Amino acid sequence: MTIKPIIPRARANRDVDEAIAGYLGENTPQAALGLANALEYAYSHIARPPAAGSARYALALNLPGLRSWQLKNYPYLAFYVERDNHIDVWRVLHSERDIPAWLLDKSTGIVGG
Numbered sequence: 001m002t003i004k005p006i007i008p009r010a011r012a013n014r015d016v017d018e019a020i021a022g023y024l025g026e027n028t029p030q031a032a033l034g035l036a037n038a039l040e041y042a043y044s045h046i047a048r049p050p051a052a053g054s055a056r057y058a059l060a061l062n063l064p065g066l067r068s069w070q071l072k073n074y075p076y077l078a079f080y081v082e083r084d085n086h087i088d089v090w091r092v093l094h095s096e097r098d099i100p101a102w103l104l105d106k107s108t109g110i111v112g113g
Contacts, residue, residue: 006043
């Protein structure tokens with residue numbers, strides 16, 4: 001089994017930074033650290049069998065190849081697409097958001113930003 005490198009887009013990194021800042025703003029540094037650990041675990045998992053993620057949003061949004069992975073113990077989903085030589089992480093979004101709207105970058109009109 002080939003392990004592919006994870007390459008988060010800038011928007012995915014901003015999503016993570018905002019989530020961590022939110023936990024720190026609530027004075028819950030353990031939650032912020034836990035989120036970072038959960039994301040690291042998720043990335044290591046999807047690097048091995050990328051097809052293991054859910055295709056739910058790929059079907060709903062007609063975006064072939066889009067997968068999502070639920071972070072363990074956190075209400076966040078990592079959205080990604082497997083490429084030939086890496087995993088392209090588009091966004092890391094809170095599961096209670098309007099996922100289809102948040103996947104579309106309003107400034108560019110491009111899915112994933």
